[in-house]
Amino acid sequence: MTDTMTPEQRHRCMSHIKGKGTKPELLVRRWLWGHGYRYRLNVKSVPGKPDIVMRPYRTAIFVNGCFWHGHNVKMRECGNALMHESSEPRSGNNLQDLQDLASTKYEQEHKKIDLLSSKCCKIPSSNREFWLAKIMRNQERDERNYRLLRENGWQVIVVWECQLKPAARLERTLREVELLLNNNLLSMYKHTPIPYTADEEDEAPLMAAEGAETAIA
Numbered sequence: 001m002t003d004t005m006t007p008e009q010r011h012r013c014m015s016h017i018k019g020k021g022t023k024p025e026l027l028v029r030r031w032l033w034g035h036g037y038r039y040r041l042n043v044k045s046v047p048g049k050p051d052i053v054m055r056p057y058r059t060a061i062f063v064n065g066c067f068w069h070g071h072n073v074k075m076r077e078c079g080n081a082l083m084h085e086s087s088e089p090r091s092g093n094n095l096q097d098l099q100d101l102a103s104t105k106y107e108q109e110h111k112k113i114d115l116l117s118s119k120c121c122k123i124p125s126s127n128r129e130f131w132l133a134k135i136m137r138n139q140e141r142d143e144r145n146y147r148l149l150r151e152n153g154w155q156v157i158v159v160w161e162c163q164l165k166p167a168a169r170l171e172r173t174l175r176e177v178e179l180l181l182n183n184n185l186l187s188m189y190k191h192t193p194i195p196y197t198a199d200e201e202d203e204a205p206l207m208a209a210e211g212a213e214t215a216i217a
């Protein structure tokens with residue numbers, strides 16, 4: 001990835017993207033609204049300030065930008081890879097050894113990039129450490145928020161920016177969100193059997209008789 005922006009320019013550009021009511025979030029909101037779902041936005045009283053709050057479903061929806069939230073980027077692994085990378089030269093100093101060393105370093109370098117970037121979260125090559133630290137902090141904060149919500153009985157749905165394009169994928173993704181929502185709603189109204197009282201047993205002799213028959217058989 002060629003990077004022609006200065007860190008400041010990039011920062012300004014990225015901060016702009018990060019703001020509330022960003023496009024992916026709008027796409028999700030518009031779809032939900034169009035399908036008759038109602039919601040609230042950025043409710044401060046709900047842990048982690050989810051983008052979309054649907055209280056009747058006790059569901060919090062986060063619409064995450066792939067870059068900012070490091071979609072498919074596993075930071076812990078990348079930390080190890082960086083730690084394991086050795087810059088020590090090997091014993092020999094003939095040309096073949098040097099070539100081997102160079103190709104190993106090249107491979108390591110590329111493996112490192114693969115590990116740190118994903119299709120939809122390409123970490124800029126300049127100012128890399130800054131972005132890595134930032135994305136890692138965001139990932140950790142996300143995990144904390146999701147955990148806190150779940151501990152408080154909320155269901156968490158995360159929609160990624162890349163799951164919203166093209167239009168057919170958006171439709172598929174939001175149909176899945178709809179299924180999850182309805183599942184969450186159903187799970188709140190799970191049938192809990194109510195034990196019979198003595199009075200009810202008196203009023204339902206047929207059922208009692210059926211029970212007795214089974215017991216004899």
Ligand SMILES: [Zn+2]
Nearest residue numbers: 066071120162
């Ligand atoms: Zn993504």
